[in-house]
Amino acid sequence: MDPEARKVVELGYGGSERLTMNMGPQHPSAHGVFRAILTLEGETVVGVDAVIGYLHRCHEKLGESLTYTQYPSIASKTDYVAAMTSELAYVRAAELVGKIEVPKRAQYLRVIVAELQRIASHCLWLGTWCLDMGGALGGGATVFLYCIREREWVLDLFEALVGARLLYGFHQVGGVRYDIPAGWAQKCRETIALIERRLDEYEDMLERNAFFQARTQGVGVISRELAQTVGVSGPLIRGSGVSYDIRRLEPYSSYEDFDFKVPVETAGDCYARYRVRMVEFRESIKIIRQALDGLPEGPVSSRPGVKSVGQVRVAKGEGYARVEGPRGEVGCYLIADGGPKPYRMKWRGASFSNLSVLPHILIGTKVADVVAIMGSVDPVFGEVDR
Amino acid sequence: MPRRLGESFWGDLFGLVAAVVRAMKVTLINLIRRPITVHYPDRTRKYPDRYRGLLALTYDKETGEENCIGCRLCEYICPPQVIKVEMLKGEKRNFAKTFTLELYACEFCELCVQVCPTDAIVMMKSFDMSTADRRELLLDKDRLHQIGLTFEPSWATGNLLRDMQTPPKVPAKAGGHAE
């Protein structure tokens, strides 16, 4: 426990000028179940003690008890906001260790679905961040409802493709489970054109808005050295000046076929991370258009359709596969022993590593800034606690 | 790249006024747009063909017999283990003596539909079964058959899904190098 916090607790309430406030697991802007014991001096935060683990559901143990055919549906529940990329990490790990090929059409479908998921996840991020900063009864709620309205169009696309809106079970070892139905490509193009137009509206409302800039510029600065030392990934590290995108560095699933820009900002504050994610919106739309244009014919899986629970066996070996999720690097380390279940499976959650930067940047900020910073870090606690 | 705050007083002031007007314009435009609310339950939206709703057991279209042969493949593959089946052996074919599905714990992942060899278990295009008593969601075989006759089934059945996923037998060059 933070030594300052311990001192206040022992002195009792009213014994010193410092206030220990619990931004508890039940809090409208904790983005999930996150407990931060803040030590405040007036309005300034002087100590942070973060407590996680409220959402631990033993994913890694489940990975040892469920087979390769059963677990992808469960994998989506780690990062439940970006379920497609979570599943992708697991099946890529199994394919890497088992040296299983994936047909080209499946790879393109995986790219389309991952980029659509990135759009949906960033919509939710923007909505909840503005909700935290602007109030549940106020301008924040307005931006939140607009973003959810846009996200619903993307979820309608997923519903037409898979049948589910939030947790999919779309990927399987060797490819994907569903091929696109008739008319889906056209609907997809219309949806992303609509979202592109609505993005202009959001930028109108937020970009040069002095209130928004006053809340986000200069707040929560992660310096370049800190970002590289602590191990953050995703928009956090790209907002601090390091061009690190796994889709560029180690292209997987045919990402090398697509032409897209990796946004990098140097300021390192919340506003820079906001800009990075807004550019990522547009780049994702570009990638989806290219993938839809170039979608090859062919099978959607390299293995026959799942007929029994132990059908997929992965040869002995170990490997680590990572994908660029909307929050950063999501990775899965798999040790296979030749059977239908892994011997050991370990998740690298993007939000877990991103949260480790909080004690460095929260000290010295005001209480209102804590909320803005938490929102721009964008943790999802399914990934943190697994 | 929009200008950062704090660079010039008059620039910031005019920028503030312009930003206020722009943001209020967006809100005003949305005031005039039609709301997107669908008045459930008076009106429902159109569910797509592949919608994963309630689970149901089906009868054979020609003979009217139950499709389920009690093979328990769905029981083994279900990740949260909500299906429990007991097989009843018959002369020509097997049946399911009891088939219970705990709908309150079901993940709606469609894996049971995927593995069924006889297309017995399918999902419906509806989820309208909210109840105040959780015991009503412990579905037994009769209830599952009844659901199958009440609602509209979605597209996915076991054979259709497996056909969609299995690569064609002819060794056509469909691409597919390692990732």
Added chain:
Amino acid sequence: MPGLPPLALETIRAFIVGFIVLNVVIGMVTYVTLLERKFAARMQSRIGPYRVGPHGLLQPIADALKLMMKEDVVPRQADRPVYNLAPIVFLVPCMLIFATVPFAPGLGVADLNIGVLFFLAVSAMEIVGLFMGGWGSNNKYALLSAMRAVNQIISYDLPFIFVALIPVVLAGSLRLSDIAAAQADLPFVFWFPLGTLAFLAYVVATLAAENRVPFDILEAESELIAGFRVEYSGMKFALIQLGEYAHMIATSFLGALLFLGAWSGPWSDTWPWWGALWFLLKAMFVFLLVTWIRWSFVRIRVDQILAISWKLLLPVSLLLLMATAVVVVLRGTGHA
């Protein structure tokens, strides 16, 4: 009633009219919450309350009944006298200011000759109730919110007062009905540039004095849950909500009277109720303007709020007041 001294008659008349005004105000406050919810919902691509009564018209009644039936939870170590009195101390000034507002020529409870002064002084007393609520709740979130509130409301009352004095200077009297009568040909908001700028400054000061976004740091639902109200439930919560919305409407009425010409409008001299109707419409316009701003912006931090008040709004309002005074002296009491 013959035979009673005129003072008693006057007192009885004031009681009756006050009773009527109070009830009408409370009724209006509950329906103004519905108006705000539907207006905000339409701006967010959704429909507000819809199922309770036709198009949600019975929603405020349902809310009131619900609040009356809720359990009154008092924290164990709350400072009981302070905690229990806070909603009342908060509500009473907010209701009292309606006594000075003339709804039409001759239609008001008490048309004091220091009307504006009474209004501003009494409405500032709600801070006491606010702080009492925050302190008595024995809750760190409430205390934090109460400290911020005292900071903010005191900082913004000063520009509020100066801006409210501009129509007083232009009309030459503190009596509210005189100010309204001085705008018979042209409301002050159209007396460009002083009147328009004063109206804009008034809207900003109202937002801050009412704790509306972008200045609602004291209730900041996503940080402090409900600010000083967090430990209140049931009827006490209802009283606080009532007070807050009553204050909101009162400042809307004041804005409509000071700047938009109160009851002047077509047909208002033929029948006094037309004047009252125009007044209501103008007050609702001010209220909807404030609501529109509220639902469009994110909030700003407390130190930035205070910076805006002391560094921007107070100098601007002082300058406007001095400019108004100079203009009035130079031209007699004429147009700007």
